[in-house]
Amino acid sequence: MRVIGIEGTAWAASAALFDSDADEVVIESDPYEPDSGGIHPREAAEHMGEAIPSVVETVLDRAAETAEGETIEIDAVAFSRGPGLGPCLRIVGTAARALAQTLDVPLVGVNHMVAHLEIGRYQSGFDSPVCLNASGANAHLLGYHNGRYRVLGETMDTGVGNAIDKFTRHVGWTHPGGPKVERAARDGEFHELPYVVKGMDFSFSGIMSAAKQAADDGVPVEDICAGLQETIFGMLAEVAERALSLTGTDELVLGGGVGQNDRLREMLRTMCEQRGAEFYAPEPRFLRDNAGMIAVLGARMYEAGDTLSVSESSVDPNFRPDQVPVTWRDGEESVARAPTTDGAIRGAEATVTVESGRVEKRRVPKTYRHPELDDRLRRKRTVAEARLTSQARRVGVPTPVVRDVDPTEGVIVFDYVGEADLAGHLTADRCRTVGEHLARIHRAGFVHGDPTTRNVRVGEDRTYLIDFGLGYHTGHVEDHAMDLHVFGQSVEGTATEPDPLLGAFEAGYESVGDDAVLARLREIEGRGRYQ
Numbered sequence: 001m002r003v004i005g006i007e008g009t010a011w012a013a014s015a016a017l018f019d020s021d022a023d024e025v026v027i028e029s030d031p032y033e034p035d036s037g038g039i040h041p042r043e044a045a046e047h048m049g050e051a052i053p054s055v056v057e058t059v060l061d062r063a064a065e066t067a068e069g070e071t072i073e074i075d076a077v078a079f080s081r082g083p084g085l086g087p088c089l090r091i092v093g094t095a096a097r098a099l100a101q102t103l104d105v106p107l108v109g110v111n112h113m114v115a116h117l118e119i120g121r122y123q124s125g126f127d128s129p130v131c132l133n134a135s136g137a138n139a140h141l142l143g144y145h146n147g148r149y150r151v152l153g154e155t156m157d158t159g160v161g162n163a164i165d166k167f168t169r170h171v172g173w174t175h176p177g178g179p180k181v182e183r184a185a186r187d188g189e190f191h192e193l194p195y196v197v198k199g200m201d202f203s204f205s206g207i208m209s210a211a212k213q214a215a216d217d218g219v220p221v222e223d224i225c226a227g228l229q230e231t232i233f234g235m236l237a238e239v240a241e242r243a244l245s246l247t248g249t250d251e252l253v254l255g256g257g258v259g260q261n262d263r264l265r266e267m268l269r270t271m272c273e274q275r276g277a278e279f280y281a282p283e284p285r286f287l288r289d290n291a292g293m294i295a296v297l298g299a300r301m302y303e304a305g306d307t308l309s310v311s312e313s314s315v316d317p318n319f320r321p322d323q324v325p326v327t328w329r330d331g332e333e334s335v336a337r338a339p340t341t342d343g344a345i346r347g348a349e350a351t352v353t354v355e356s357g358r359v360e361k362r363r364v365p366k367t368y369r370h371p372e373l374d375d376r377l378r379r380k381r382t383v384a385e386a387r388l389t390s391q392a393r394r395v396g397v398p399t400p401v402v403r404d405v406d407p408t409e410g411v412i413v414f415d416y417v418g419e420a421d422l423a424g425h426l427t428a429d430r431c432r433t434v435g436e437h438l439a440r441i442h443r444a445g446f447v448h449g450d451p452t453t454r455n456v457r458v459g460e461d462r463t464y465l466i467d468f469g470l471g472y473h474t475g476h477v478e479d480h481a482m483d484l485h486v487f488g489q490s491v492e493g494t495a496t497e498p499d500p501l502l503g504a505f506e507a508g509y510e511s512v513g514d515d516a517v518l519a520r521l522r523e524i525e526g527r528g529r530y531q
């Protein structure tokens, strides 16, 4: 089977031919390079209008050459339907419809983000990996469950590449900035910047403001670049590890243009090695935007009968990966496998050993992280966890009694509580109780920071909150709502029927807490993040 792919969501005008029998992908791309500033949508669209027809022609010509006079049969035309810049997408859509009609073959509409991840899954042969997408306009963690890719975690503001590019614009470098930051960082010393993860979500805006400020203050730009890489990629590696831990899976796949960065790949590889997971990153031509990934996923969709008529083939600039009905995978597969535990329990951050009713939690150094950053995080989180675990109990939320703390070693000893994690024992009643617990700590002026179903222990008649290491004092509605969002995502990512559980959770919260927080949760969920 042969499928043509067309890509043009933002900067890469690209066409590809995937021959599934030979397992060969020919890609032809023509990048748009702005003279100054970032990507201008109108200029980018003009580029697509000129470049798409010629890259398509080149790919067809090359295929004709290899066929040596034989006619080459094309089975389908696949195109990027979104997300991306509207004016660019419309040109790609028009080109794809015209080509499909000329060749008289079906049209396949591909979600660009899902394509970034499926290419790695396809090439690695992994079954059901957690997928980290690190691209320009996006950054998220996906896991497949029940016929959909679920968003396990994502950026709360800009995409990772765009964040880096904004900094490089500030210091006067041309677009794209990512490769320049990578080069400059090699000559730099780590410069400390804010580090922001909330469960499996993360945000870049605070880091970018601090990086720009540091540049204005005269900190050597190489040092800021080193700080940016260590901080941003450290965050991505951490949330990826948390997703592996939450889902119990041991396969990670990387996608997206920022995935071309050696330091990011090195961190992810080291993180996976340290926890005995497998890691796969496609070669660079399949990481940055390219039509090869569109053709490969297009072929699988075509095989599954997932084609579009012209009238239903409109593009969608805000097309989210979790909106895609995954027709090409077995609905029974799932990333949410039961986690196995042997003697010592391995969380995302720490090793937990249980002995005679006591739990010792040790935040082991993470070798993928810069030592200074690692030291700072382990110490800070150990102190926060000990303090907030006790404060929560004082406001009526069941938590383990803290027996000992050693911030230098990153060790806490507390009582063993509950019989199992909530993850494998989700009920509406328990979720309601979690809602009440979170409302109580919010009223007391702090957040949990990582209230996933693995950080709730269930006993006969009580539900305990554990793992307060990411918690902090805050009265902001946004921070409180983020706690609810994190819990919601962990339920949605793993439960077969999340709705009744989340309904009970919110009812529990409402009975004790502030309505404004629930209203803000709706707002967070509705925010489009493709900026």
Ligand SMILES: C[C@@H](O)[C@H](NC(=O)OP(=O)(O)OC[C@H]1O[C@@H](n2cnc3c(N)ncnc32)[C@H](O)[C@@H]1O)C(=O)O
Pocket: 009, 010, 011, 083, 084, 085, 112, 113, 116, 134, 135, 136, 137, 138, 159, 160, 161, 162, 164, 165, 176, 177, 178, 179, 182, 256, 257, 258, 259, 260, 261, 262, 287, 288, 289
């Ligand atoms: C929607 C779609 O148009 C968008 N595409 C996109 O963002 O292009 P992509 O090729 O996946 O990523 C480009 C980004 O990747 C960054 N980048 C490229 N090489 C890099 C490197 N060596 N280190 C860090 N960033 C790098 C660039 O600075 C730029 O921000 C997306 O996938 O989000």
Ligand SMILES: Nc1ncnc2c1ncn2[C@@H]1O[C@H](COP(=O)(O)OP(=O)(O)OP(=O)(O)O)[C@@H](O)[C@H]1O
Pocket: 242, 245, 246, 345, 346, 347, 348, 349, 350, 351, 352, 359, 361, 400, 414, 415, 416, 417, 418, 420, 421, 454, 455, 457, 466, 467, 469
């Ligand atoms: N006090 C406790 N009583 C009973 N079990 C516990 C206790 N503390 C931790 N555990 C068990 O150990 C697991 C890991 O602990 P914890 O969540 O604190 O570590 P972590 O490394 O921060 O994990 P993650 O970041 O993945 O949430 C928990 O999911 C739970 O099963």
Ligand SMILES: [Fe+2]
Pocket: 112, 116, 135, 136, 256, 257, 288, 289
């Ligand atoms: Fe992309």
